[in-house]
Amino acid sequence: MNVLEKYSVNCGVKIGRPAPASSYFPLRDDKYIVLDGRNKYPTNIYEMFSDVLGYIKESLERENIKIYSFHADEKTILLDTQPFINLTKKQEAYLIKNSMLVVSCDNLSTYYASAFDVPSLGLYSAYPAACTSPLWGKEHVSIESNRAGNLPSYGMEETPKAINFINPEDVANIILEKLRIDTRVDIETIYIGDHYPIKVVEVVPDFIPATNFLQGKAINLRADYHFHEERIVHWLQGRTVNLLIKNPINLNLLKYFNKNIVQLTVNINDTFSEEYLRQVIEGGTPLEIFCEDKERLADVRFQLFDFNIEESIFKSKKDLDESLNKFNKNTQFLSGKILISEGQKYSCLEAKKQKNVLTGYPEVVYDTSDFWKELDHYRLFNNI
The missing domain is CATH 3.40.50.2000 (Glycogen Phosphorylase B;)
Structure with a gap:
């Protein structure tokens, strides 16, 4: 009624x-x-x-x-x-x-x-x-x-x-x-990622930005794609950053730019010690830890019992669930994120690897594991 x-x-x-x-x-x-x-x-x-x-x-x-x-x-x-x-x-x-x-x-x-x-x-x-x-x-x-x-x-x-x-x-x-x-x-959407409507800017720290580039903006700094501390320093100046790493970064750097780092996201592995993680927290940097290797998740949680270890933030092709039945070699996608690397814009990491710069038009799906990791940020569709 x-x-x-x-x-x-x-x-x-x-x-x-x-x-x-x-x-x-x-x-x-x-x-x-x-x-x-x-x-x-x-x-x-x-x-x-x-x-x-x-x-x-x-x-x-x-x-x-x-x-x-x-x-x-x-x-x-x-x-x-x-x-x-x-x-x-x-x-x-x-x-x-x-x-x-x-x-x-x-x-x-x-x-x-x-x-x-x-x-x-x-x-x-x-x-x-x-x-x-x-x-x-x-x-x-x-x-x-x-x-x-x-x-x-x-x-x-x-x-x-x-x-x-x-x-x-x-x-x-x-x-x-x-x-x-x-x-x-004449298209049919087969999948919409939870984060697709949220427009995200991600930066690979493989180049030094101009002083006013993205000044005052919030970005994801993908040091897990390319780790270079000197260039990371340039990106932390005057920007609000979610810093993603899979290698330990200098603790003094974290303390100095504490106000600019809204979160340090760690893809945990054997290079990180329990003492290092404690010092990150004591230094006042918000910390999130996830384990990409699902088979090791239980062991990592046991080893780092005092820390909250999340499941992997990455997706895989099987997360398409029922939509997988509609996926084919001609399926296209749009991305809710922009990845900036060496001054160029890309729709995702796999597009960067294949040097396909962002045009704003749909791209054919890159059927690789790196592509599917970012599934939450895509809308997939077929022509009908």
Whole structure:
């Protein structure tokens, strides 16, 4: 039962049609859609609108249709859109009333659109669409996450976020259909890593950066890919770093840059002593230890009984689970991370090894163990 219907039954009143007030807002475009990714609950915020825009951008440009987007702050602004921040609700209502389509994450904009008989698309996860979708108008379409077979969480936090299980191509195709554009996105997503929506910058310390390069930014410094203490020092200056190592690093260096190192992540092996790890903690550096070798995990935990030893942070091909049945030699991927090495950008370590620089376009999967280690950061898909 829809929440509004429940209120109606409990209060003994009929459901009326709302008439939202709007306030004039100057428009420079005749044709546009509204994209609203805001929601007061983090579980209801869809984090893959950038992928959706990648699929629809050219088609909308050909039709001279612009993309307006509503945002809570500047941090969430989407590229290739006309962003609006801190509009009044009446101004938002005016933009929605004059739009061709509204796409939103189960929020007020969907209700405005339905009240104005504007076509709308709502994305649902934490609550079933049947409970919270608008009852007015006939132009609303709902996409509900499959939640990996689980029931709705009805909560404010989820790990991973089930709304991100909605495939970007499904959202894109409904947008194109609603706008009566013949183009279709002919792909099928077969896997979305838990960390794919989170954009991550990783750096291999195999070159010395310019002083202002990534200054003030948070990065993963992959000293486990290339260990060079002198160059590591350059990267620790003026940046916030999660430092990953598989070789012991100078303790004085850790103490000196303590404020810049948010975490030291250790891929544990026989080169690390218990005393060394104790000194890292005593020096005030946050420490996380994991064991890549699953067969040695129990022994390492016994040897380092006083430390918390996590399982490997790396994945393998078998972690595709049921999606492995759909994987083939033509499967492509996009990465949620950027790996910077020797001044060049790559999608992953295997791309770096094969010297395939990042283009922003999908790449054919590199079927190697190093590639699959970063599975959590990929979206895999097939052409259909």
